[in-house]
Amino acid sequence: MNIRSRWRAVAAATALTLTWSASGAGEKIIIDQGYDDQTRIAVVPFETAGGDGAGIAPVVSFDLARSGQFDPLPPENMLSLPTRPEQVFFRDWRVLGIEYVLIGRMWELGDGELATAYHLLDVFNERELLSGRLAAPATKRRDIAHRIADEVFEQITGIPGAFSTKIIYVLALDAGTSYARYRLELADSDGERARTLFDSDQPLLSASWSPDARRVAYVSFESGRQAVVIQDLVTGERNRIAEYRGLNGAPVFSPDGNRLALVLSRDGNPEIYVKDLASGALRRVTRYPSAIDTEPSWTPDGNGLIFTSDRGGRPQIYQMDLATSMVERLTFQGDYNARARLLPDGEHLVYVHRRQGTYHIAWQALEREDVRVLTQTSLDESPSIAPNGTMLIYATQDRGRGILAVVSIDGRVRYRLPSAEGDVREPAWSPYIDALSPSSGY
Amino acid sequence: MTQARSTHGSRPRFSLFVVLLAGGVLAGCAGCTTPAPDPVPIPEEPAAPTVEPTPDPEPIPEFNEAGNPLDPESGLPLSRTFYFDFDKAVIRPSDLRTLERHADMLRRHRDRSLAIEGHCDERGTREYNLALGERRANAVRSFLMSDGVRDSQIETVSYGEERPADVGHDESAWSKNRRAELIYR
Numbered sequence: 001m002n003i004r005s006r007w008r009a010v011a012a013a014t015a016l017t018l019t020w021s022a023s024g025a026g027e028k029i030i031i032d033q034g035y036d037d038q039t040r041i042a043v044v045p046f047e048t049a050g051g052d053g054a055g056i057a058p059v060v061s062f063d064l065a066r067s068g069q070f071d072p073l074p075p076e077n078m079l080s081l082p083t084r085p086e087q088v089f090f091r092d093w094r095v096l097g098i099e100y101v102l103i104g105r106m107w108e109l110g111d112g113e114l115a116t117a118y119h120l121l122d123v124f125n126e127r128e129l130l131s132g133r134l135a136a137p138a139t140k141r142r143d144i145a146h147r148i149a150d151e152v153f154e155q156i157t158g159i160p161g162a163f164s165t166k167i168i169y170v171l172a173l174d175a176g177t178s179y180a181r182y183r184l185e186l187a188d189s190d191g192e193r194a195r196t197l198f199d200s201d202q203p204l205l206s207a208s209w210s211p212d213a214r215r216v217a218y219v220s221f222e223s224g225r226q227a228v229v230i231q232d233l234v235t236g237e238r239n240r241i242a243e244y245r246g247l248n249g250a251p252v253f254s255p256d257g258n259r260l261a262l263v264l265s266r267d268g269n270p271e272i273y274v275k276d277l278a279s280g281a282l283r284r285v286t287r288y289p290s291a292i293d294t295e296p297s298w299t300p301d302g303n304g305l306i307f308t309s310d311r312g313g314r315p316q317i318y319q320m321d322l323a324t325s326m327v328e329r330l331t332f333q334g335d336y337n338a339r340a341r342l343l344p345d346g347e348h349l350v351y352v353h354r355r356q357g358t359y360h361i362a363w364q365a366l367e368r369e370d371v372r373v374l375t376q377t378s379l380d381e382s383p384s385i386a387p388n389g390t391m392l393i394y395a396t397q398d399r400g401r402g403i404l405a406v407v408s409i410d411g412r413v414r415y416r417l418p419s420a421e422g423d424v425r426e427p428a429w430s431p432y433i434d435a436l437s438p439s440s441g442y
Numbered sequence: 443m444t445q446a447r448s449t450h451g452s453r454p455r456f457s458l459f460v461v462l463l464a465g466g467v468l469a470g471c472a473g474c475t476t477p478a479p480d481p482v483p484i485p486e487e488p489a490a491p492t493v494e495p496t497p498d499p500e501p502i503p504e505f506n507e508a509g510n511p512l513d514p515e516s517g518l519p520l521s522r523t524f525y526f527d528f529d530k531a532v533i534r535p536s537d538l539r540t541l542e543r544h545a546d547m548l549r550r551h552r553d554r555s556l557a558i559e560g561h562c563d564e565r566g567t568r569e570y571n572l573a574l575g576e577r578r579a580n581a582v583r584s585f586l587m588s589d590g591v592r593d594s595q596i597e598t599v600s601y602g603e604e605r606p607a608d609v610g611h612d613e614s615a616w617s618k619n620r621r622a623e624l625i626y627r
Contacts, residue, residue, distance in 0.1 A: 176609035203604035205568050225599050226572070247576055247600060250569045263569065270573040292573040308570055315570055339567040352567050359565060379611075381567050400611055426568065 029190060032414040034068035039156060042073040042098045046116070047083035047105040056106060056116070059145035060152070062190065063163040066406070067153060067390070068413025073098055085119050085128060093123045100129070102152055106144075114138045118148050120155055130155045136436045142188060143435040143442070162386040165189045166430040166442075167393060168197070168207045168216055169404060173422040184218060186233070189386075189429070191404070191417040197231060198238070205426050210253045213433045214441055217241075217251035217260060228262055230277075234441035241275065250295050254302050261285075261296040261305055272296045272307055274322070285322060295339045300346040306330065308338040317351055319366075331364070333371045339382065342366075343409065344389040350374070350409075352381050361394050363409060374411040384429040385409075395425040504547065509554075509626050511547040520544060522624040523607075524582060525617065528563070531577035533585060541582065544624060545589035552592065557625040558582050560600040561607070563616035568602055575600035582622045 043061040057075070064070035075081075079092040083105050093101050104118030113135055120130040130151060136144050143164065150161030171183040182204040187194035198204065202221035209216055217230045220240075228242040228251045242248040246265035253260055260275045272286045272293050286293040291311035298305060299319075306319045317331040317340045331337040336354035343349065346366075353362035353371060358378045362371045377396040385392045391413070393406050398416065402423030405416045417424075435442040505511055511520045522544075524537045533541065548554055560579030562571040579598035586596060608615035 176606050203601065205602075205604065221601070221604070246598070247572055249572055263573075265573070265576055270576065292570065292577070294573050295567065295569045308567070315566075336566065338570050354566075379564065397611065 028418065029062075029066060030416045030418065031066060031068070032416065034065075034071075034413050038071035039069060039100065040073065040096075040098050041070050041100045041102065041152075041156075042078060042093060042096070043102045044078060044081050044083065044104075045075055046103075046118075049105070049107045055141055056104065056145045056148070057102075059142055059190075060102065060149045063146060063149035063161075064153065066190065066415050068408055068415075069153075069157060085121065085131075088121055090121075090123050090126045098123055100152075100156060102148070104148070108138075109135060112138050114141065114144070116144050116148070120152055134436065140436060142193065146188065147436055159390060160388050160432075162388040162390070162429075162432070163189060164433055164435055165387060166213070166433060167191070167384075167404075168209070168428050168430070169395075169424055170204050170207065170426040171419070171422050171424055172203075172402070175423055184216070184231075191419075197233070198229075206250050207426055207428050208252045209428055209430050211255055211257045211431050213430045215253075216428075217253060219249050219251070228260075230260075241277075246270075247294075252297055254298050255300055256302055259302075261298065263294045263296070270294050272305065272320075274305075285320065285325070286327075297341050299342060300344060306340050306342060306349065308340070317349070330366065331371075332369050337362070341383055341385055341392075343385055344387065348409075350383045350385065350392055352383070361392065361407065363411070372411060374407050374409070375405070375414075377405065380405075382426050384427050386429050387432045393427045393429050395427060504551075505626075511544060511626070513543065520547075522626075524622045524624075526578055526620040526622070528616070528620065529566075529574070531574065531581045533581055538585075541585050542589060545586045545591050548586065548591040548595055549589070552595070555595040555597070555627050557597045557599055557627065559605075559623045559625060560598065560602075561605060561619055561621050561623070562603045563619040564603045564606065564611070565616065566603075568604070572600050572602035572604075575602045578620075578622045582624070 041064060043057045045057045061072040065072050073096060080089060082088045082103050088101060088103065101121045101123060102118060104116060106114055106116045109115050116134045118132055119128055122129050132151060134144055134147060146164040149163040153161035166186055167189055168184060168186050171185050173181040182200050182202065183196045184198040184204050184207060185194050186197050200220060200222045205219050207216055207218040214234055215230055215232050217228060220227055220229050226248040227240045228248045229238055229240050231238045242262055242264065244264050244266035247263055247270050250263040251260050258277055260277055262273055262275060263270050264273050269290060270292050271284055274283045274285055288311045291309055293307055293309045295308040296305045303323065304319060304321050306317055308315050309318050314335040315338045316329055317337050318327050318329050320327045334353055334355060338352045340349045340351035348363060348365050350361055350363050353360055353373065355373065359380055360373045361375045361380050361383045362373050364371050380394050380396045383392045383394045389409065391406050391408050393404055395402055396405050402425045403416060403418055404424050404427050407414045433442060434440050502514065503512060506519055510522065512518065513520050520543050521540050524533065558579040560575030562575050576598065579600055583596050583598055587593060606619045607621065608618040
């Protein structure tokens with residue numbers, strides 16, 4: 001490599017490193033890498049009469065930017081700031097190379113309600129692609145912004161947006177000391193508006209969502225031993241649903257929300273069970289004395305499970321058909337493959353893969369054995385996939401501290417969510433959430 | 443089988459203990475008779491009483507104030523932490539003697555019980571590490587039970603990688619975190 005080409009590589013890497021802060025309140029997300037050929041969009045600051053809509057455009061812009069597929073124009077580079085379709089002069093945007101313009105207005109309806117009107121315009125074809133109106137409580141301003149970003153993303157890419165989703169994760173403070181604290185946190189998918197769902201002086205882990213995004217299941221050591229807890233996010237009610245002798249771990253809701261797969265070692269060694277949540281009936285689904293069977297995850301049709309087992313000597317991923325109990329091994333490369341999750345298509349999986357002593361997130365098609373390593377950090381674990389299947393969030397280390405990071409399923413887009421304090425770990429990406437619906441509970 | 447092993451295992455240890463004590467007394471006496479070249483050994487006399495309490499039949503405490511067992515030889519607390527190799531749940535041969543002493547204590551004190559905590563280093567997935575930590579705790583439990591400790595005296599809990607002894611991210615920290623700890627109740 002000569003000096004000139006090395007320079008170019010450095011310049012390219014620098015250009016891709018963007019730092020954004022959606023609201024200024026939280027920590028900055030660092031976008032490490034996006035696609036080469038990004039869509040150029042301008043999200044014009046919304047007009048605000050009465051209601052303060054100033055925060056909308058930055059949140060929408062940032063949502064689109066962190067998808068890696070969009071390159072939003074900074075407002076200071078805009079030649080005009082239209083808020084209604086008739087105020088848009090397409091040549092103002094064409095000269096800037098902008099392909100799409102999003103404009104909008106927000107006003108008060110009384111009783112703390114805000115109305116928002118927005119329009120997405122195609123600059124080259126000089127036409128409106130999308131227009132919408134939303135009414136929502138003023139407290140849901142960020143939800144309004146995420147909703148608009150979802151619609152814009154879908155209109156332009158054809159893929160539903162997942163910006164309105166949430167994440168849960170564990171924040172460990174002073175880990176390794178006698179005054180350690182563990183918090184189960186709920187936040188927007190961009191890490192903003194974090195709040196604590198449960199706080200304990202004992203470890204918490206393995207949080208996962210119910211498909212209706214109203215409940216979460218997780219593992220808690222609050223009683224001094226392991227228990228699986230289901231917590232209702234709306235009422236705050238908590239139930240310890242498994243607290244047997246030995247392990248009580250790795251809970252995951254079935255796609256219909258009626259069953260929970262989990263790991264118990266009450267019969268001597270870790271085996272996978274399925275609990276019917278209505279009747280409480282428990283069914284043991286793996287039988288492999290002396291082996292570790294753990295980390296179950298459902299197939300999207302709810303008829304099968306994938307799981308980690310060391311029945312072959314080393315941890316590998318297996319799939320089981322629940323009707324026939326037939327088991328098939330899925331991973332063959334490397335001597336450590338664990339904690340797999342299937343993509344929404346049911347055809348691909350991601351998991352933790354050890355290569356040359358370091359742990360990365362890897363991707364593979366079910367029917368093929370070639371493995372694509374998606375992450376370049378180390379000690380990467382707990383991959384959790386966005387409901388639209390485009391990105392996954394995972395836990396990694398940054399200068400000795402646990403942080404969350406996101407990578408696209410093709411490995412080409414990456415960003416990190418740094419945290420102000422503690423170690424952040426065990427992320428779980430929610431299903432789709434209609435946060436603007438009063439019945440959503442959000 | 444278990445019974446045979448436990449009685450067989452305890453007797454020689456006790457006699458070894460007596461031999462060591464006797465050795466200690468002999469060594470002490472040898473010490474006080476050494477000043478042969480000096481013909482005025484009278485002021486040296488007070489050294490002798492210090493060795494005398496040792497053969498006294500007064501029972502040596504078996505547990506310290508914290509309730510942890512003491513090594514009958516040294517009188518120091520018995521080590522309660524046992525380390526493991528990466529990704530392994532096999533007790534190291536060098537730990538067997540100490541574990542036998544713990545088994546001895548628990549056999550002679552059926553009212554005492556303990557929790558065995560299994561731990562891992564941070565590498566690998568958290569749930570798999572919980573299972574590996576349980577395997578380590580169970581390895582210690584099986585050893586103690588094969589040496590006559592009752593199931594009802596033992597509870598195991600795995601913390602996986604959740605409670606590191608050292609929060610560092612290198613082999614030095616990891617080697618301290620792959621462990622089983624005995625917590626006497």
